[in-house]
Amino acid sequence: MAADGATQPAFRDRYYTSADGLKLHVAEYGDPLQPWLPVVCLPGLSRSARDFHALALHLSNHRHRPRRVLCFDYRGRGLSEHDPEVANYNPLTEMRDILDGMAALGVGRAIVVGTSRGGIVAMLMGVARPSALAGVVLNDIGPVIEPVGLARIKTYIGRTPAPDDWDDAVHIIKRLHGGHFTALSDADWKAFARMTYRDEDDHPAGDYDPALARTFDGVEFDRPVPELWDQFDTLKEIPVLAIRGSNSDLLSAATLAAMGERHTGLESVTIEGEGHPPLLLNTPILQRISAFITQAEGSGPPIDAVVPVETSAFDLDARPEASTEG
Numbered sequence: 001m002a003a004d005g006a007t008q009p010a011f012r013d014r015y016y017t018s019a020d021g022l023k024l025h026v027a028e029y030g031d032p033l034q035p036w037l038p039v040v041c042l043p044g045l046s047r048s049a050r051d052f053h054a055l056a057l058h059l060s061n062h063r064h065r066p067r068r069v070l071c072f073d074y075r076g077r078g079l080s081e082h083d084p085e086v087a088n089y090n091p092l093t094e095m096r097d098i099l100d101g102m103a104a105l106g107v108g109r110a111i112v113v114g115t116s117r118g119g120i121v122a123m124l125m126g127v128a129r130p131s132a133l134a135g136v137v138l139n140d141i142g143p144v145i146e147p148v149g150l151a152r153i154k155t156y157i158g159r160t161p162a163p164d165d166w167d168d169a170v171h172i173i174k175r176l177h178g179g180h181f182t183a184l185s186d187a188d189w190k191a192f193a194r195m196t197y198r199d200e201d202d203h204p205a206g207d208y209d210p211a212l213a214r215t216f217d218g219v220e221f222d223r224p225v226p227e228l229w230d231q232f233d234t235l236k237e238i239p240v241l242a243i244r245g246s247n248s249d250l251l252s253a254a255t256l257a258a259m260g261e262r263h264t265g266l267e268s269v270t271i272e273g274e275g276h277p278p279l280l281l282n283t284p285i286l287q288r289i290s291a292f293i294t295q296a297e298g299s300g301p302p303i304d305a306v307v308p309v310e311t312s313a314f315d316l317d318a319r320p321e322a323s324t325e326g
Helices: 049-060 091-104 117-128 147-156 166-177 186-196 210-216 229-233 253-262 283-297
Strands: 012-017 023-029 039-042 069-072 110-115 133-139 240-245 267-271 317-319
Touching: 012 091, 023 049, 023 091, 039 049, 039 091, 039 117, 049 069, 049 110, 049 186, 049 283, 069 091, 091 117, 110 117, 110 283, 117 133, 117 229, 133 283, 147 210, 166 186, 229 253, 240 253, 240 283, 253 267, 267 283
Parallel strands: 039 069, 039 110, 110 133, 133 240, 240 267
Antiparallel strands: 012 023, 012 317, 023 069
C-alpha cells in the first residue's frame, strides 16, 4: 500500500526513443534496485506487453526473490509509436530497439522470455550481444518455423474484424484459436481477449499497426522457411527453457527434440491443450518459469544485475501514475 493508503500501481509505463526517433513503451514491474536478475519479456508478432502481465506480477512479487520485469512493446504495437516505414517491422530492427531500451533502463544482462517473434529476437541477441543474456525462455518458437503456422497467422493479421464489445471479442478469439486451445476455461478466454485488445472506455480496440500484414507480402508458404540453427547455437552456453503448446502448428515436437540434442542442457515443457503460443497465464507454468530463472541465477544475486547508465540521451520518461490494468 502507498503511504496515503492507495494501492500501488502494478507497473509503471516507461518510454524511450529509438535510434530513428520513435517513442517506444515498456511496462516496468518491481523495484528497479532489486539485486536479482531482471527479466525482459518480448511478445509475439502482433502482441503487446499485456501478454506478460500474469508472469510479471508473479516474478516481481516473488516471496524470496522479487525481481524487476520489463515487458516491451515493439514499434507499431501496444503503446509504442507506429513506424511509417513498414520495412522496419522486422526482427533485426526490433532487436536493436530492445537493446537500446535495456541500456536506457540500466539493464546490462537479463533473463529474456521471448514468445514467438520475441524468441526470434532473443536468438538474434545471442548473435549481436550474447553478454546481455543470462538465460532464455523460448515460448513456442525454435530454429525451424512450420510454414502451416505462418500461413494461419497471415490469415488474421490485419484482417480480424473489430469487435462490437467484449463478449464479441471473446467470440472472435474463440473462432480464431478455439481449434488449437482446447483446454481453456471461460475465464481463460476472457483473459485471452483482454490480452489481445486494448481497452478504450470499456470497449475493445485493435492494438497493433494493421500495416504489419504487409510484412507477409511476397512470402511463399510452399517454400522452406529459413532456419535459425546458427542463431540458436549461440545460446548453447546459457540456460534455455523451451515451452511448447501441444497443439502448436508453429513449433513441432520434432524441432523441440532436435533443440534438446543440440543444447544438451536445454529444459523443455509441453503445455497440454494449448496451441501457438501458450498463454503463460496459469500458476503451473508461471512457477515453472520462476524455478528456471532461480536455477539459472544460482544461490545469490549477480553483481551485474543493475548497471547504472546515463539515460538522458534516450528520452526516458517514467510515469508512476500508470494504470494497474495489464
